[in-house]
Amino acid sequence: MRSSWAIQMTSTIVLTFSLVLLGIIFSFIKSSRYAAMKSQQNVKLEVFFKEDLKPEIDFEWMNQIKSFPEILNISFLSQEQAKEEFKKMMISSFGSLTEEASLLSRLPSSVSIQFQEGVSAETKKIKVDEIVNLAKQITTYDGYVYQQDWANWLASFTIKAEKGMMFLGLFIFLIFFLIISNVIRSQVVHKQNEIEIRSFLGATIWQIEKPFIINSIFLGILSSLLAISFLVTGISFLKQNIQPRSDMISSEIILAPNLFETFFVMLVVVSISAWAARVCVRERVYL
Amino acid sequence: MIELCHVYKTYPGAIHALRNVDIHIKKSEFVFITGPSGAGKTTLFRMLAGFDQPTSGKLQVAGFDLNKLTTLQKPYFRRKLGVVFQDFKLLKDQTAIENIAMPLVIRGEKKSRSLELASVFLQKVGLENRQDIKTESLSGGEQQRVALARAIIHQPDIILADEPTGNLDQERSEEIMNLLEFCTQSGMTVLVTTHDSDLVRRRKQRIISIKNGEVVRDGRA
Ligand SMILES: Nc1ncnc2c1ncn2[C@@H]1O[C@H](COP(=O)(O)OP(=O)(O)OP(=O)(O)O)[C@@H](O)[C@H]1O
Ligand SMILES: [Mg+2]
Numbered sequence: 001m002r003s004s005w006a007i008q009m010t011s012t013i014v015l016t017f018s019l020v021l022l023g024i025i026f027s028f029i030k031s032s033r034y035a036a037m038k039s040q041q042n043v044k045l046e047v048f049f050k051e052d053l054k055p056e057i058d059f060e061w062m063n064q065i066k067s068f069p070e071i072l073n074i075s076f077l078s079q080e081q082a083k084e085e086f087k088k089m090m091i092s093s094f095g096s097l098t099e100e101a102s103l104l105s106r107l108p109s110s111v112s113i114q115f116q117e118g119v120s121a122e123t124k125k126i127k128v129d130e131i132v133n134l135a136k137q138i139t140t141y142d143g144y145v146y147q148q149d150w151a152n153w154l155a156s157f158t159i160k161a162e163k164g165m166m167f168l169g170l171f172i173f174l175i176f177f178l179i180i181s182n183v184i185r186s187q188v189v190h191k192q193n194e195i196e197i198r199s200f201l202g203a204t205i206w207q208i209e210k211p212f213i214i215n216s217i218f219l220g221i222l223s224s225l226l227a228i229s230f231l232v233t234g235i236s237f238l239k240q241n242i243q244p245r246s247d248m249i250s251s252e253i254i255l256a257p258n259l260f261e262t263f264f265v266m267l268v269v270v271s272i273s274a275w276a277a278r279v280c281v282r283e284r285v286y287l
Numbered sequence: 288m289i290e291l292c293h294v295y296k297t298y299p300g301a302i303h304a305l306r307n308v309d310i311h312i313k314k315s316e317f318v319f320i321t322g323p324s325g326a327g328k329t330t331l332f333r334m335l336a337g338f339d340q341p342t343s344g345k346l347q348v349a350g351f352d353l354n355k356l357t358t359l360q361k362p363y364f365r366r367k368l369g370v371v372f373q374d375f376k377l378l379k380d381q382t383a384i385e386n387i388a389m390p391l392v393i394r395g396e397k398k399s400r401s402l403e404l405a406s407v408f409l410q411k412v413g414l415e416n417r418q419d420i421k422t423e424s425l426s427g428g429e430q431q432r433v434a435l436a437r438a439i440i441h442q443p444d445i446i447l448a449d450e451p452t453g454n455l456d457q458e459r460s461e462e463i464m465n466l467l468e469f470c471t472q473s474g475m476t477v478l479v480t481t482h483d484s485d486l487v488r489r490r491k492q493r494i495i496s497i498k499n500g501e502v503v504r505d506g507r508a
Binding site: 193194196197198199200201202203204205207 | 334338358362363364365366368370372376377378389394437502506
């Protein structure tokens, strides 16, 4: 009986570990999907100018762009503001600012243009060309950056990652099944004599397998609860301690599984446990 | 209640444990099965209890056709039987009273009620002062009586007792036989195997003798 407890304990730990892994995979998929969605939504066009724009002269260009129905927002960042932003980023990333005067003096001013939600990628592309062509008429025009490519890359990466992770998740469920089977199988062997006697006295297969099924469901629930508490602690720790670098990498994009998803996974875990116990008992009991 | 027609049982290695056995037993009958060691008595019981299939022949017990017994039916067929196994088959790490209560618990009776009734049957086999002792610490004869009490507590249709007096002195044996004969009065059919020819002679019951797997005699003493 004591060795049976040792087996149950170690397997609970391994089961918990595998479920934590599953939770990490799940959060990773969810977060990268969310990040892809956000970046697709927030795709920006940035047009750079060698010198600050003069509102009196370039007012019309800005207004013209603002009047496009596809545009949500347009904002101007002067060279001075760009310098401040750059300094802030350097400090938050490296802790100190190495004064690179030559670099700072070369920072351009920029106009950042944000599209409305729900505008298709093709329409955006057409608008980008249109806006850039208008900008080229301004003498200080210095080039542009359009983030759609990055968003596309992230989207295709997410799809690939999701497939890989799904496979890994199924693999973890398989491992889970095998571990629980081993625990139950060792118990069945241990109680072979009792099982045989009970069946001779007229116990049905359900009466015989019930205690084993209850035990394996208990193991499944215990390890999922442990795994959930580890995950919740881990994710909240991560969220508190992450260094926001930009709007892309912030604590906001780390998503924990929600209540419904947790419940669903637990349901799967419980079903796998019950099924494993059933298989193990039935492969060894002949009525 | 029990019908065997041309039943054969052959084990691998051409061991003919039963040959052309024809036995018909009516409800409430008391029958001794005798024969030398290795004659096939336990084999016959195993088949009557549905633990084993005959190689050929027809077998009907308690209204069940054992040739066509499905896995789902088996437990319900076994609930009609009370079996005393030659090797007892008790749960060693459980107490005498828990062992005796088992058939009732399996039939869905409440634990407390089952234990209550079990203590009555413990008394019937003279073990009231052994109630809470694990069966592994009981003597052979005591274990045998626990096995008997377990076989009759649920008032089965048929009692199959394989050597129920093998480990008992004469006085105890007579008591146990009285108890088994008493069971037939409440409608149970009782089959008992034994080597004890004196005991059989005294009882004046139907005797079926088996030798080398064949029925060599069927009648009263
Ligand atoms: N599973 C088995 N495989 C092979 N042979 C077996 C098996 N079970 C029983 N036998 C053989 O069948 C024959 C009858 O055995 P059985 O146990 O029925 O005898 P028995 O009449 O009960 O003897 P005893 O009085 O010693 O209990 C024996 O020769 C035995 O060796
Ligand atoms: Mg025998």
